[in-house]
Amino acid sequence: MPADDIETTPLIVEEGGEHEFDFSKYGWFATFRRSKAAVMCVASIALFTDMLVYGIIVPILPLIVQERLGMDSTSTGLLFGCYALGLLVSTPICAILSDRYHTRKIPMMVGMAGLSICTLLFGIANTYWQLMLARIAQGASGGASWTVTLAMLADRFGTGPKLGVVMGTVLSANTFGFIAGPVIGGALYQYWGYSSPFIFCSILGTIGFLAACTIVDPIKLKEWDLAISRRNGNTDDPPDYSEVDNNNPLSIWSLIKDWEIVSICMTLTIVASAFSAIEPILPIYLRQQFDANPSEIGLVYISVVIPTFVSPIVGWLSYRTGQRLMCGIGVVWISIALPLIALPDNLWLEVAPLLFFGATYSIISTPSLPLLGERVKEKGGGAYGQVYGLWNMAYSIGMFVGPAIAGLLMEHYGFFGTLCAFSASTLMIAPFVFVGNPFKYIPLKRFRCFKCFNDGYSSIPQRDPDE
Known part of the structure; x- marks a missing residue:
């Protein structure tokens, strides 16, 4: 087993030439960190947070550009397009690096941390170019979160019948964030002031970052899943991993x-x-x-x-x-x-x-x-x-x-x-x-x-x- 896998799952004994885990030495949290349920939870949190932040910020941006900066609708449209620009730039970079270096956890952590930081930049921005920079960073963070999340689910659940159900469930969390975002953002902006929606978004991004920190990188859990399968007697139905x-x-x-x-x-x-x-x-x-x-x-x-x-x-x-x-x-x-x-x-x-x-x-x-x-x-x-x-x-x-x-x-x-x-x-x-x-x-x-x-x-x- 590679050194990095041993480091992430250190309690291993070898029996009959196969890697086996001494499950009695793993507490409930250590077990949960390596479970498929944990991956689904983190993926749902990531997509929910990304879309909730998107839904909160979008209705507020026109007000910022037109009322605070006194600029026209053309400038507003350009600012909206900056999100797609950040998304297009970051997506292939995160995708290639996560495959090449066999990691999903680190790009997701970077995406959530970036989302938390860029939303604070919206709150303190006083010029148009600062808003553009924040908007591009928001798109780049979303590109990292979306790409790595979907790949992480495929790593963990294979490409069998479960994957469609799992991805549909995670996309439902994304939809809920889309619905709740404008409502929450409008209420915060109206009753608690200009900066409150962005502080709230930053807190959500931090929660997503902490959630990503808790799991073991799903791409390194093949041996763990095989051991779980053998322990449960599912030797005829091993986890669906691509070779x-x-x-x-x-x-x-x-x-x-x-x-x-x-x-x-x-x-x-x-x-x-x-x-x-x-x-x-x-x-x-x-x-x-x-x-x-x-x-x-x-x-x-x-x-x-x-x-x-x-x-x-x-x-x-x-x-x-x-x-x-x-x-x-x-x-x-x-x-x-x-x-x-x-x-x-x-x-x-x-x-x-x-x-x-x-x-x-x-x-x-x-x-x-x-x-x-x-x-x-x-x-x-x-x-x-x-x-x-x-x-x-x-x-x-x-x-x-x-x-x-x-x-x-x-x-x-x-x-x-x-x-x-x-x-x-x-x-x-x-x-x-x-x-x-x-x-x-x-x-x-x-x-x-x-x-x-x-x-x-x-x-x-x-x-x-x-x-």
Whole structure:
């Protein structure tokens, strides 16, 4: 056993050439630190904290820029875009380093600590460039947290049926943070002053940092899980760990050349752009069409995120029905749901199409995570951080371009025309989601520009569909 594994789990005796643990010497806390439940708790805390802080800060930023600094809406939009910039820069760096140095714990600790520090910077910022720096740092911290958290879950739970349920459960915590953030931030800002939301966010980031400190790095617990399995008599069902080919390690470029991965990332970019496009144009539409006040708009918008609480069920169903099939169904449904949002003639009737629209996000995003993990396992393993880094980058690109495109379309074609345009874009990507790699059906090897996709597919042994 490597020295670092022995250091993290020091109480080991060897019997029959196998590493065994003297479990009687481990207290409840030491056992919990190495448990799958601890990983789920820390992952949920990390994503909940990240999205809660995001939800708290976003409604306050326009007030800071316009009322305190006296700047226009263009400056506000640029400040919002800085988050995606930080996310895009940090995600590949954290993904590659966490895979290369076989650690998930340290990047997560850095992400949580960075989140705690950058939110304090929001509270003391007096100039626009300081706000931009804080916003970029917030995005960079989010990139580290999201990428490493998803990879950590794949390390600990494998790529079997449990992974979809686990990731769906953790994403539900993320959704809860998204709902609670604006409410908490608004109350703190209104009743306790300008700095109170940022102090609260910093405390949450510190709690996330301490939670990350408690667990043993999940990537180093293979021997522990095998010992637990033998102790419980589950020798026929060992933990699902991917065997990493150290002689031919996966690079992020090899993942980008794999069309099975690229098709999912492209889909997520388009879907994320559709969801982020709703954020700036829906409140304007509800205000103009139904004369809705801010409270009513907030209540109606919550219906978009409520369906994501069914993500654990979606994760379980997707493994039974097929994860790629489930993603394809979600893409078709979102293309139907988008135009329906513009049809109701009553404010509260908007809730039904928005619930349908929100449900499609879980149907697409939840199966996509274990699907990417399974693809990495087929390619040799050892690159969960990088593949989920690509997932995170794809989402952030969609989040960045969606509002900008929606603003332009809204100005020229109205609310219904904008929704129809995004509906058409999602429908166009649907065939690629169902098929995966279209080049496996087309003999394009003689064309140099497509050769990498065919080679990337044919070099991997395919699963027997009867299994």
